[in-house]
Amino acid sequence: MNNILYNTVLFSSPILLCTLGGIFAYKANVLNIALEGMMLTAAFVAALTVYLTGSYLAAVALAVGVSLFLGVVFSVFGVSRKGNVIIIGLALNLFASGFTALILRRMGIAKLVAADFSLTSVRLFSGAASVPFLGAFANHTLLTYLSYALIFAAGVLMFKTKTGVYIRVAGENPEAARAVGININRVRYAAVLIGAAACGLAGVSLAVDCFGGVYAVNMTFGRGFIAIAAIYCGRGYPLKAALYAVLFGFSNAAAMYLQLTSAAAARLLTAVPYVMIVVLLTVASVLKNKGNSLRGFYNE
């Protein structure tokens, strides 16, 4: 049980980071479905960095850097050139999985494993790991704790700061924003880049914190899209969206635990989190549209 709880805390972290970062682009009305690709690239770079240097900090810096670069590409095409952001997102996702697979192939390995790397030195509160219940919340890296702290940080940034107001206005009423002299493109760049930076952290969290410095092809396996689903379910509110992200982290951890006990159905259990997201989205949508008799299928 403690194991499930520990893994829930751990595996929620990358999705949480992705969700909280993605909220800003969502609010600024540029749907960033490249979260998946950014996280994947960042995971690759993070695993490669700890494999080569063994430095956790370098992994964080490089992963965030690469993810930001993808964010800039996304913004140049999607914001400046006004391309279709869904298509750009798809392209970046494909590029991420293709390019990382290409490099792995050139290196002649199927999977990157930083065998010499150990997380022990970067874990906090290791002493409390054996305490029942509370132990599940100890022995994590700073990044994992940070991802939970970011729930509140994102809320503050979104609702209490000027940047947050600008982002929301740029999304909700671009004409008004333009009228009062806000540079919408710049605001949207900022929103996308916040998401990209968070995805960089999510990549580190996934490859290094969760799997101890491993990169396998397509290892994000839809976590970026789950983050998008969480954003939709939470309708852009950090705390609500975070709840959905943690819920997914829980079902992920539960599936992993059950896989250990029943190998035969293991594959089937990995499908559960995805189906759960669909159910959650449906419930959220039914609740939202209750008593709504507006015409139309496209306005959400």
Add this chain to the structure above:
Amino acid sequence: MLKEKTVKNIKSGVAAFCNALIPVLLAFVGGALIIAAARENPFSVYATMLGRALFTPDGFMRVLHVAAPLILTGLAIGVTFKANVFNMGVEGQMLLGGFVAGIIGASMRGVPAAVHIPLCLTAAVFSGALFALVPALLKAYFKVNEMVVTLMLNYAAVEILAFLAEGVFRDPSAGYVSTDMIAGSAAFGRLFGTNLTAFFLIALAAFAVMAVVFKKSRLGYEITAIGKNPEFAEAAGMNVRKKIIAVMLLSGALAGLAGAGWMLGEKYRYTLDFSGSPGLGWDGMLVSLLGSHSVFGILIAAVFYGALKVGVSQAALFTKIPNEIIFVIQALIILFLSVSYLSKNVKFREGAGRIFGKIKGIFKRKKGERTDEQHTL
């Protein structure tokens, strides 16, 4: 009047062609840089690709064979994008179709081919359509975002099919995870000793049907109308809810057919890499984008992309360039395709405005914010 229309059509055709060609060229330049970075000569790699794929009879037949499922998945994506519904689940629906065809193909013995093959295809078409019905109903009745649902169901489908292939339906004699080989009566034979099978003809037939649907039928007209402005379409008396379901069913059916054909004509058994990577469904996305969601455009784009695929696999044999380069080129094409380079004509702008309007529509909180979209329409 007529002349003016013809000129306009030619103009928009040229612009659409250029808007497809420029991204492809840019992507090939990008690909060349990556090939050069891998210390290979990009010119000789591209020459090998082209020569082996297009300029040998065998290679060209192979290209058409590979293009067959792409035509179908391209149409599957195109039909939904035209209606402004985003079915990202073509990959999953295609896998399910292939799996079902494979199971029926393997489990029945001693049936004549004239019964066996149609049975496999029909079952696959129905299973693809049924799978697409889930997001369709959720979208039509509960307004659940179909894009996220279809994406999620893809992952679920991959896992569930892998579970079935590893368990109940596993061929114990195979050294890797695989279902039983389909019976000879279910497999498409080679036509005239070439690489082509009847699957290509079926894909062409589906293409012809879709062309008629879009050019001549009421459904095609309604799909286009809904794609352009759903509120107006509904106000004009179209049942948008029903049409969304119809479009998704059609898309799922095409995807299922694509999977079945690939199973009976190429793979003969379901393995975990049945669809290859990035997957025939995702290739269909590129094909549809490249053909700007028009039926004829999709046909041309499918053959082009088939040539690219065959060329890369040939280049991988004869040079040190790994197969994965194709992802990168594909991703670059899609990326460069996302922005338009020529928007001189009304027709193209309309399309861009529609897609852009849809994205805005996703987030739209308040009504009465449609101004941007209306300008472009």
